[in-house]
Amino acid sequence: MKWVELSRDHRDGQDRPTHAEARKKLPIPTGGYREVTEDLTARIKAGEYGPGDRLPTYRELSDLYQVSVTTVQRAVIILQDRGLVVGLQGRGLWVAERRE
Numbered sequence: 377m378k379w380v381e382l383s384r385d386h387r388d389g390q391d392r393p394t395h396a397e398a399r400k401k402l403p404i405p406t407g408g409y410r411e412v413t414e415d416l417t418a419r420i421k422a423g424e425y426g427p428g429d430r431l432p433t434y435r436e437l438s439d440l441y442q443v444s445v446t447t448v449q450r451a452v453i454i455l456q457d458r459g460l461v462v463g464l465q466g467r468g469l470w471v472a473e474r475r476e
Contacts (some may be wrong), residue, residue: 412441412451420471422459431461431469 419425432440437448452469455461463469 394473407441408445408452409450412437412443412448413454415441416451416455417458417460425471427471429471431471432459433468 416425416431425431431437432454434445434448437451440447441448452461452463456463459467459472462472
C-alpha cells in the first residue's frame with residue numbers, strides 16, 4: 377500500500393484528523409474499483425471527509441489510487457448509489473449530508 381496525503385476542505389470548522397493522523401490510520405490501497413469504493417467509504421465514515429466537503433477530482437483520485445479515471449467513475453457510482461456522495465456534472469463531487 378502507498379501512503380499519500382489527501383486534500384480536504386474545512387468550511388464547517390469541525391475538528392477532524394490531520395492528514396498525518398489519517399495517513400497513519402488509513403493507507404491508500406491500489407487496485408480496482410471495489411478497493412477505491414471501500415477506502416473512500418472508510419474515509420468518509422472516519423470523518424476525513426465530512427458532510428459538504430468537496431472530494432478530489434476524478435483525475436486526482438485516479439492519480440492517488442493509481443487506477444484509471446474509469447475505475448474511479450465506477451467507484452463513485454457505487455458511492456452515489458449508497459447515498460454517500462453527490463456529484464454535479466462539471467462542478468465536482470461532495471460528501472452527502474448525513475441522513476439521521
